[in-house]
Amino acid sequence: MSSLVEIALTSFVVALSGALAPGPLMVTTVKESSKNRSTKPGLFLSLGHALAEAPITVILVYGLLSVDKKVFPYLSLIGGAFLIATGILAIIKPSRKNVREGKTIGTRGFLTLTMLGAAVSLSNPYWATWWVTIGAAYVSKALTVGGLGVLLFYVSHEMGDLVVLGLISKAAASGADSIGEKGFSILLILCNLALMTIGLYFIFEGTLALASAA
Numbered sequence: 001m002s003s004l005v006e007i008a009l010t011s012f013v014v015a016l017s018g019a020l021a022p023g024p025l026m027v028t029t030v031k032e033s034s035k036n037r038s039t040k041p042g043l044f045l046s047l048g049h050a051l052a053e054a055p056i057t058v059i060l061v062y063g064l065l066s067v068d069k070k071v072f073p074y075l076s077l078i079g080g081a082f083l084i085a086t087g088i089l090a091i092i093k094p095s096r097k098n099v100r101e102g103k104t105i106g107t108r109g110f111l112t113l114t115m116l117g118a119a120v121s122l123s124n125p126y127w128a129t130w131w132v133t134i135g136a137a138y139v140s141k142a143l144t145v146g147g148l149g150v151l152l153f154y155v156s157h158e159m160g161d162l163v164v165l166g167l168i169s170k171a172a173a174s175g176a177d178s179i180g181e182k183g184f185s186i187l188l189i190l191c192n193l194a195l196m197t198i199g200l201y202f203i204f205e206g207t208l209a210l211a212s213a214a
Contacts, residue, residue, distance in 0.1 A: 003145050008156040011138060015160025018130070024083055024120045024198055025049060029165050031090070031191035032113060033172035041113050042169025043162070048117020050158040056131050057154050060139040070213065072125055076206030079123035083199030086120075087192040125202060 019026070025045065032041035121127050138157075142149035175187070 004149060004152055007138075007142050007145070007149050008152045011153045011156040012160045014134070014138075015157045016164055019161045019164035023126070024124050024195060025117070025165070026168060027191050027194045027198070028116065028120050029168050030172040031188060031195075032116075033169040034175065034187050034191070037173055039166065039169045039173050040110075042165040042167075042172075044110055044113035045117035045120070045169075046158070046162045046165040048114040048119070049121045049161055049165075051114065052118040052121040053131070053158070054154070056135070057139060057150065060131070060136050061143065061150055072129060073206040073209035073213070075125040075128055076202040076209070079125050080199040080202030080204075080206065082119070082123040083202065084196045087194075087196035087199065090192045090195075091189060125206070 029042050029045050032045065033039065138153055139150060142153040
């Protein structure tokens with residue numbers, strides 16, 4: 001029983017620390033929550049994140065994941081390009097606001113946000129690196145106490161992400177209501193620029209890794 005408690009607690013804490021680290025998913029949560037003036041994006045994005053992590057957990061359980069380090073530079077390049085494209089499209093085609101009704105037109109729905117959460121997670125090369133290193137070690141440890149250990153690891157891990165992204169979503173939604181329309185527009189631009197900067201950093205790292213391997 002103590003092993004199960006240890007797995008659950010440590011998995012939750014590690015997820016908290018990971019979700020709190022600035023990255024594409026956190027920035028996307030702030031951007032979408034501000035735009036929607038709602039806490040729902042954080043919940044839906046975390047659901048997409050969890051859906052992306054479910055199959056990789058199963059794959060690790062069956063020992064089917066064997067990724068060569070040579071793959072990661074390409075993950076960085078693809079992920080970086082995705083984030084840059086996401087930021088550019090959001091700046092070029094911002095959502096329109098119906099001032100009279102106080103609602104944002106063209107905000108993303110449940111399915112779109114869930115898919116976005118999965119896509120943003122998959123686009124992050126550090127996400128893949130985490131799972132084939134720390135995640136694989138956790139799954140291996142959880143397997144020592146059987147399927148229940150793996151289930152506890154997965155659920156606790158996703159709960160940590162849900163708590164952090166939910167709180168960030170709430171804070172972003174509240175902040176968007178208090179900073180006014182000009183401040184709101186600036187916040188969205190800054191979020192999109194942050195996504196593009198992270199994307200450029202991923203591309204830089206991927207290019208550097210490929211150059212050093214040549």
